[in-house]
Amino acid sequence: MKRMICLSLTAATALGLTACGGGSNPMSSGSGGGGNSSAAAGTLKVGAADFPESQLLAAIYAGALNAKGVKASTGDPIGAREVYLKALNDGSVDVVPEYAYSLLTFYDKSATQKDAQSVATALKAKLPAKLQILNPAQAQDANSVAVTKETATKWNLKTIADLAKQSDKVIFGAPPEFQKREQGLPGLKSAYNLAPKTFRPLKGNALVQALKNGQVNAANIFTTDPSIKSDGFVVLEDPKHVFGSDNVVPLITKAKATPQVQQVLNSVQGKLTTDNLAEMVKQVVVDKKDAGQVATTFLKDNGLA
Amino acid sequence: MITSIWTWLTAPAQWSGAGGIPTRLWEHIWACLLVLVIAAAIAWPLGAWIAHAGRGRWLISVANAARAVPSLGLLFAVAMWMSGMFSGSTLAFTIPPTIVLVILAIPPLLAGAYAGVHEVDPAVRDAARGMGMTGGEVLRKVELPIALPLILSGLRSASLQVIATWTIAAVLSVGGLGRYLIDGLASADYAQMAGGAVLVAVLALLVDGMLALLQRLVVSPGLTGRRRRRARTGIPRATASRPTA
Numbered sequence: 122m123k124r125m126i127c128l129s130l131t132a133a134t135a136l137g138l139t140a141c142g143g144g145s146n147p148m149s150s151g152s153g154g155g156g157n158s159s160a161a162a163g164t165l166k167v168g169a170a171d172f173p174e175s176q177l178l179a180a181i182y183a184g185a186l187n188a189k190g191v192k193a194s195t196g197d198p199i200g201a202r203e204v205y206l207k208a209l210n211d212g213s214v215d216v217v218p219e220y221a222y223s224l225l226t227f228y229d230k231s232a233t234q235k236d237a238q239s240v241a242t243a244l245k246a247k248l249p250a251k252l253q254i255l256n257p258a259q260a261q262d263a264n265s266v267a268v269t270k271e272t273a274t275k276w277n278l279k280t281i282a283d284l285a286k287q288s289d290k291v292i293f294g295a296p297p298e299f300q301k302r303e304q305g306l307p308g309l310k311s312a313y314n315l316a317p318k319t320f321r322p323l324k325g326n327a328l329v330q331a332l333k334n335g336q337v338n339a340a341n342i343f344t345t346d347p348s349i350k351s352d353g354f355v356v357l358e359d360p361k362h363v364f365g366s367d368n369v370v371p372l373i374t375k376a377k378a379t380p381q382v383q384q385v386l387n388s389v390q391g392k393l394t395t396d397n398l399a400e401m402v403k404q405v406v407v408d409k410k411d412a413g414q415v416a417t418t419f420l421k422d423n424g425l426a
Numbered sequence: 427m428i429t430s431i432w433t434w435l436t437a438p439a440q441w442s443g444a445g446g447i448p449t450r451l452w453e454h455i456w457a458c459l460l461v462l463v464i465a466a467a468i469a470w471p472l473g474a475w476i477a478h479a480g481r482g483r484w485l486i487s488v489a490n491a492a493r494a495v496p497s498l499g500l501l502f503a504v505a506m507w508m509s510g511m512f513s514g515s516t517l518a519f520t521i522p523p524t525i526v527l528v529i530l531a532i533p534p535l536l537a538g539a540y541a542g543v544h545e546v547d548p549a550v551r552d553a554a555r556g557m558g559m560t561g562g563e564v565l566r567k568v569e570l571p572i573a574l575p576l577i578l579s580g581l582r583s584a585s586l587q588v589i590a591t592w593t594i595a596a597v598l599s600v601g602g603l604g605r606y607l608i609d610g611l612a613s614a615d616y617a618q619m620a621g622g623a624v625l626v627a628v629l630a631l632l633v634d635g636m637l638a639l640l641q642r643l644v645v646s647p648g649l650t651g652r653r654r655r656r657a658r659t660g661i662p663r664a665t666a667s668r669p670t671a
Contacts (some may be wrong), residue, residue: 150627200611200612201612201613201614202613203612203613203614204611204612204614207614259544272635293513294599296612297608297609297611297613298609298612298613299613300609301613302613319574321599321603322596322608322609322612323598323599326506327502327506327509327598327599330506330509330510331509331518331599334509334510334513334514334518335513335514335515336512336514336515336516336518336519362654
């Protein structure tokens with residue numbers, strides 16, 4: 122018994138110190154979790170979602186901050202939005218790369234704003250009091266519904282509405298959280314009446330492989346995903362803007378957003394474009410380069426480090 | 427926390443439909459049963475043969491070493507390796523985790539069958555041969571019944587492991603109770619995760635309990651020391667002589 126207590130204490134301390142996990146105490150909603158009060162003075166903790174682009178952006182943010190003398194660290198990837206927002210809330214992380222429209226629909230399911238500027242304005246109004254966003258980048262990475270070229274030809278698909286007509290044949294692959302999100306099955310159902318016959322919870326490379334090998338015939342893939350080019354997937358048009366305009370934007374807790382931090386991150390934001398982001402994601406995912414290396418090169422090339 | 431798990435477990439929505447507990451439970455049981463049948467079909471004859479023939483003992487060591495393979499890593503490795511083999515078929519989701527779990531279930535089953543048969547008293551084996559039994563008869567009528575307790579305890583530990591590990595197979599888009607854990611984690615629904623974990627634990631305990639009962643029923647009373655109870659209903663003369671023995 123004593124040994125057990127010892128072990129769990131050690132584990133709790135370790136979690137509090139590294140503060141990288143998915144919110145150190147998932148069952149306590151909100152307060153107390155991350156043990157941030159002691160570590161607060163020093164390092165800014167940059168969190169990331171569990172996909173390569175998010176980890177890359179986190180590495181870029183942390184690299185830029187460190188280059189300008191603000192101590193910043195990255196941890197292991199956390200999870201989906203539902204999880205890392207909790208981590209932000211309890212102080213396990215201080216800043217995460219976000220996507221403006223996805224974040225807006227997370228807080229406001231009925232959001233109708235389309236262009237980047239009004240999305241950002243609406244988002245500022247909807248954010249919890251503790252959080253703030255910095256400048257949205259020009260870089261966009263939207264969610265999308267992608268199909269293979271063969272499926273697009275066979276069913277004559279241009280938009281998601283065309284796919285909805287084949288609903289009873291659609292086997293849809295997406296990360297598990299897609300089932301419940303507004304930017305997911307519920308939104309696709311209400312906007313296009315797309316109700317897939319089967320839903321397959323898959324993510325990352327497994328999802329790309331499943332689409333490629335025909336185990337699913339439609340999939341939720343990011344528009345910057347290199348597989349769209351390399352495997353010739355067709356991204357279906359989204360005329361009703363379920364996925365909207367998803368500009369990259371840092372989401373930060375107000376307490377940590379000092380003028381210097383804001384200035385550094387905003388200067389990074391100014392240099393991120395859809396093209397250079399997609400190119401960097403390709404280097405990480407296809408060429409298997411280290412995200413930290415890719416981030417450093419980007420920062421050097423743009424005079425940020 | 428306990429209340430939110432309880433609320434989740436008792437919500438009517440959880441008890442019907444494609445994502446409901448009965449469906450998930452059924453998927454879980456079915457998958458585990460399939461895995462155990464395949465693994466037993468491989469491991470039991472092999473283990474019994476190795477012990478009976480006294481050859482190929484290195485296989486036991488290899489199987490035991492295989493227990494050290496991390497299941498999640500093996501799961502992804504096999505899935506990636508096989509992903510191109512089943513174009514357009516959902517077998518691509520079910521075959522890889524089934525193979526991985528069969529690999530995980532074989533060592534305890536093999537060890538149980540081997541140890542059980544190996545432990546049979548050589549004198550008993552000789553007596554059986556002396557009575558004119560063939561090798562096959564010795565195995566079937568003498569060695570296997572005596573080995574049964576160890577074979578079944580191998581089955582118990584294998585079934586526990588398979589039931590527990592099929593939950594992580596849910597990362598590869600298969601059904602079963604693991605869906606509650608993986609999907610709950612993705613959408614930060616901790617009541618669902620904890621509820622799913624409780625269900626897996628309950629299932630594992632129930633199955634272990636049932637196998638323990640089976641063990642009691644099928645193992646020869648002569649091996650378990652529960653002879654006296656049966657003796658009371660047995661031949662009168664035997665009952666009369668036993669108390670003095």
